[in-house]
Amino acid sequence: MIRRSGQLSGALGTLSHLFPFSAFELPPISIRTLVPKLYDILMGLHGNELVAVKGWPTLEHVGEQFILSARRLAPTHPSCISSDPRGGSIISFTSSPFSKPLTTLEFLHADTNMKVLAILYDGKEAALQEPRLLGTTENKLGIADWLQKEGHEFIGDGLDTTLCVQHSIYIGRQVSSSKEGPDSDFQKHIVDAEVLITTPFHPGYLTKELIEKAKNLKLCITAGVGSDHIDLNAAVDHKIQVLEVSGSNVVSVAEHVVMSILLQVLVRNFMPAHEMIERGDWQVSDIARNAFDLEGKVVGTIGAGRIGYRVLQRLVPFDCKSLLYYDYAPLPAAAAQSVGAVRVEDLKEMVSQCDVVTVNCPLHEGTRGLVNDELLKHFKKGAWLVNTARGAICDKDAVARALKSGHLSGYSGDVWNVQPAPKDHVWRTMKNPLGGGNGMVPHYSGTTLDAQARYAAGAKSILENYLIGKAQEPANIIVGLGKYESKAYGQR
Numbered sequence: 392m393i394r395r396s397g398q399l400s401g402a403l404g405t406l407s408h409l410f411p412f413s414a415f416e417l418p419p420i421s422i423r424t425l426v427p428k429l430y431d432i433l434m435g436l437h438g439n440e441l442v443a444v445k446g447w448p449t450l451e452h453v454g455e456q457f458i459l460s461a462r463r464l465a466p467t468h469p470s471c472i473s474s475d476p477r478g479g480s481i482i483s484f485t486s487s488p489f490s491k492p493l494t495t496l497e498f499l500h501a502d503t504n505m506k507v508l509a510i511l512y513d514g515k516e517a518a519l520q521e522p523r524l525l526g527t528t529e530n531k532l533g534i535a536d537w538l539q540k541e542g543h544e545f546i547g548d549g550l551d552t553t554l555c556v557q558h559s560i561y562i563g564r565q566v567s568s569s570k571e572g573p574d575s576d577f578q579k580h581i582v583d584a585e586v587l588i589t590t591p592f593h594p595g596y597l598t599k600e601l602i603e604k605a606k607n608l609k610l611c612i613t614a615g616v617g618s619d620h621i622d623l624n625a626a627v628d629h630k631i632q633v634l635e636v637s638g639s640n641v642v643s644v645a646e647h648v649v650m651s652i653l654l655q656v657l658v659r660n661f662m663p664a665h666e667m668i669e670r671g672d673w674q675v676s677d678i679a680r681n682a683f684d685l686e687g688k689v690v691g692t693i694g695a696g697r698i699g700y701r702v703l704q705r706l707v708p709f710d711c712k713s714l715l716y717y718d719y720a721p722l723p724a725a726a727a728q729s730v731g732a733v734r735v736e737d738l739k740e741m742v743s744q745c746d747v748v749t750v751n752c753p754l755h756e757g758t759r760g761l762v763n764d765e766l767l768k769h770f771k772k773g774a775w776l777v778n779t780a781r782g783a784i785c786d787k788d789a790v791a792r793a794l795k796s797g798h799l800s801g802y803s804g805d806v807w808n809v810q811p812a813p814k815d816h817v818w819r820t821m822k823n824p825l826g827g828g829n830g831m832v833p834h835y836s837g838t839t840l841d842a843q844a845r846y847a848a849g850a851k852s853i854l855e856n857y858l859i860g861k862a863q864e865p866a867n868i869i870v871g872l873g874k875y876e877s878k879a880y881g882q883r
């Protein structure tokens with residue numbers, strides 16, 4: 392129910408005067424623009440029965456009504472008459488709270504409160520020296536700077552600090568790297584956070600159990616690509632939206648994949664060659680016995696989305712014998728043709744043809760443990776495997792066994808089944824029988840400084856859209872309200 396008041400139509404003149412557009416064409420206005428003026432207007436209308444509605448602060452003219460979209464009012468507020476599914480409140484301003492003069496901040500602070508919890512990694516010295524390391528607790532994705540630039544006030548520092556967005560909303564902001572166990576900042580603060588920002592590089596694992604405790608959670612933003620650290624099915628059930636910054640680091644990862652295939656580790660046996668030089672040795676035959684050209688080889692990708700396709704594009708000039716892909720979503724014909732990629736519908740059949748297999752699909756129920764003992768049996772003996780998608784897509788021990796036996800010549804990637812990887816993780820030190828073939832690095836292929844600029848900007852943009860009630864970029868929505876929007880997290 393929305394309370395209506397004929398008296399509002401009398402305010403049309405005032406509003407038209409204040410806003411430089413026709414009352415019938417009022418566009419959505421952000422709260423920052425709207426509120427200072429709106430407050431004056433509301434004060435001017437003192438005594439009138441006012442307006443209401445769900446959503447974010449926008450002003451619409453409906454019939455004779457002005458509809459103030461005034462999200463964020465606590466459901467317990469006396470003016471609140473209902474909740475909307477996005478977590479906003481449908482409110483009715485009657486005489487309260489405007490029957491007595493309130494300052495703008497009092498009005499807003501009384502009812503507005505949002506906690507944004509950000510789980511990032513500690514960048515330590517490097518982050519202090521390099522401000523472009525945005526995905527760190529020190530540099531906070533640039534969000535604090537952004538708010539300040541927008542004219543907001545930043546109060547305090549450290550864990551329990553508060554960002555005061557002037558004239559609009561308080562954000563209780565928590566930024567921490569502590570994410571494991573019941574005493575972690577993550578688990579303590581998730582219970583009343585409304586927005587969770589995480590990054591795949593230091594994943595805060597939002598399990599079903601935690602989601603059940605997170606009664607206030609409305610939005611999860613992944614600063615980067617890959618939201619498997621969130622139980623997406625539970626997010627669907629609890630109507631928690633999950634968005635990521637699609638495309639933000641796909642070139643960074645594709646470049647890393649090609650580097651891994653060609654130079655750093657696998658086909659050219661680069662790592663043992665470099666280690667030999669550092670040791671002061673020189674025995675070319677020890678390296679050359681396991682070094683090959685990429686030309687004439689068969690390369691296949693499991694997943695041919697943004698990254699997989701970019702890998703194929705980058706391999707074209709190497710004149711591989713063939714480029715294959717396995718994906719339930721076929722590439723558009725023109726895209727497949729332009730890189731000469733051939734789709735293979737059976738995964739075992741694809742891997743049995745490949746000299747190099749690269750994994751570029753998301754982690755979900757259908758891909759967890761996909762590369763296991765059984766699938767590895769179908770790999771060519773001596774094949775190379777590159778996985779920059781997610782560690783848990785490959786069975787840790789099966790891969791280690793295959794490398795040790797020489798069934799795989801090399802395994803390379805930056806993603807691990809648990810992150811940070813424990814010190815004794817077998818993938819840190821596993822080797823092929825010739826003492827090479829390990830190209831593992833920490834999770835960083837998608838977090839180059841260029842990528843960080845893009846995903847930090849994207850995360851801010853998602854947050855800002857949420858704050859002002861603007862529609863999100865469809866490509867960024869993994870889970871919308873109560874349903875999967877992305878088709879990349881499994882066939883359903």
Ligand SMILES: NC(=O)c1ccc[n+]([C@@H]2O[C@H](COP(=O)([O-])OP(=O)(O)OC[C@H]3O[C@@H](n4cnc5c(N)ncnc54)[C@H](O)[C@@H]3O)[C@@H](O)[C@H]2O)c1
Pocket residue numbers: 615616617618638640641644693694695696697698699717718719720751752753754757758779780781805806834835836837838878879880881
């Ligand atoms: N290492 C890093 O730094 C890093 C950075 C970005 C992304 N990633 C990982 O790479 C993944 C892919 O990213 P993207 O941008 O290419 O995503 P995308 O959504 O553009 O493409 C994913 C593709 O995988 C396909 N797919 C899904 N399930 C599959 C299955 N069972 N078998 C075969 N194909 C399947 C989808 O149909 C889609 O075409 C991310 O989900 C993330 O896990 C890693």
